[in-house]
Amino acid sequence: MIRPLDLGLPPNPDPRFHRGSGPVRLSPADLLGLGLLGIRTRKARAALSALGIAIGIATLVLVTGVPASSRQALDDQLSALGTNRLQAVPVPDQDPPVRLPPQSVAMVARIAPVTVSSAVANTHLTVSRTDQVDPGDFNALAVLAAQTNLLTAIDGTVRSGRFLDRASERFPTVVLGSVAAERLGFADLDPNQRAPQVYIGRRWFTVIGVLDAVPLSPDIDRSVMIGWYAAQHRLRFDGRPTQIYVQTTDDQVEAVSDVLARTVYPERPGDVLVSRPSDALVAKRAVQQTFNALFLGLAGIALLVGGIGVANTMYISVLERRREIGLRRALGAGRGQIRIQFLTESVVLSVLGGTTGTAAGILAIVGYCAVQHWPVVIPLTATAGGLSGALVIGMLAGVYPAVRAARLNPTEALSAT
Numbered sequence: 001m002i003r004p005l006d007l008g009l010p011p012n013p014d015p016r017f018h019r020g021s022g023p024v025r026l027s028p029a030d031l032l033g034l035g036l037l038g039i040r041t042r043k044a045r046a047a048l049s050a051l052g053i054a055i056g057i058a059t060l061v062l063v064t065g066v067p068a069s070s071r072q073a074l075d076d077q078l079s080a081l082g083t084n085r086l087q088a089v090p091v092p093d094q095d096p097p098v099r100l101p102p103q104s105v106a107m108v109a110r111i112a113p114v115t116v117s118s119a120v121a122n123t124h125l126t127v128s129r130t131d132q133v134d135p136g137d138f139n140a141l142a143v144l145a146a147q148t149n150l151l152t153a154i155d156g157t158v159r160s161g162r163f164l165d166r167a168s169e170r171f172p173t174v175v176l177g178s179v180a181a182e183r184l185g186f187a188d189l190d191p192n193q194r195a196p197q198v199y200i201g202r203r204w205f206t207v208i209g210v211l212d213a214v215p216l217s218p219d220i221d222r223s224v225m226i227g228w229y230a231a232q233h234r235l236r237f238d239g240r241p242t243q244i245y246v247q248t249t250d251d252q253v254e255a256v257s258d259v260l261a262r263t264v265y266p267e268r269p270g271d272v273l274v275s276r277p278s279d280a281l282v283a284k285r286a287v288q289q290t291f292n293a294l295f296l297g298l299a300g301i302a303l304l305v306g307g308i309g310v311a312n313t314m315y316i317s318v319l320e321r322r323r324e325i326g327l328r329r330a331l332g333a334g335r336g337q338i339r340i341q342f343l344t345e346s347v348v349l350s351v352l353g354g355t356t357g358t359a360a361g362i363l364a365i366v367g368y369c370a371v372q373h374w375p376v377v378i379p380l381t382a383t384a385g386g387l388s389g390a391l392v393i394g395m396l397a398g399v400y401p402a403v404r405a406a407r408l409n410p411t412e413a414l415s416a417t
Helices: 028-035 037-041 043-079 104-109 150-154 178-184 228-234 250-264 279-320 322-330 335-372 380-407 410-415
Strands: 085-090 116-122 142-146 158-161 173-176 197-200 203-211 223-227 243-247 272-274
Touching (some): 037 043, 043 335, 104 116, 104 250, 142 228, 150 243
Antiparallel strands (some): 085 272, 158 203, 173 223
């Protein structure tokens, strides 16, 4: 049964109170209830309409969230290739050899975009397991003085034991690279046994750690590292670095590279060789630009498909409900009320579908990333765009059907079959 309110009339449409008056003015709450009439009375059709827009919005969220998560996983892999790292070394084969200033590492750390700066220095000593080795024996292992933050700068990891810290760097302790440990016969350190020792510069040093392989710094794999302080006070090391490691952000690599040589050796920057950024950085930026263009195209297609679906649903709804529209017009409902009714219904359908689609898209992203072992990245623009896009789609898709419904002639609409 159709109630007077559903037809745009007051609860007691007594002609004595409305003779000669225009269309009844309805409150916003009444207009909203009237706009929801089609959804309440045709639940199956409304559910299917909302499903259509939900699929479109879910597609929007998926095509932004899944590639964003994939891009983050790819960025992590590319970052592991050293795209944000630089190295500074003296120009080789110079006579006399180039010697970097002792304070060069501290000066590099003052460059604003630099996040980590560390260094090693070749002591030009040999290492062996015993003091009975012939001085002519050569195992191709370098003895390096290393700063305590070296692992952070090269993204290295300790396989067993521990790395040098502020306490251990003052004592005769060493950490072995993966290749150095293998050549010296120390695969791993057993905490239940006495720590082994190596012989360097006529002194015994205790091995406290063994590193995993460092793919981006193979020189470290073939090295025996001593604390910077211990090397200065026990091996007469002069404190001058021979290789400086720098980490910065990807977008500042070129800027840091331009000033690194002048910072390391202000008097003779031409004697400092700075490594160029990895070619992987170029690939990383190209991938980001490609993904951004892909996001825009796929999001536009998803929104277009969803808008067409809602517009089609509302247009069919106008054709199906012509008799209802004609009856309401004949009983005094104005064209504005008819327009608001169908526009409200279109917006509500889109918002319901958008909310459902956004939630479904987020759940799908989380599940897919869990299967692929990717970091979950849900762009806020996709979530907000899904909801706001649904609202905009509902308004645009409902404009023409609402105007068409308002223009229907009451007599023709009542006579429609």
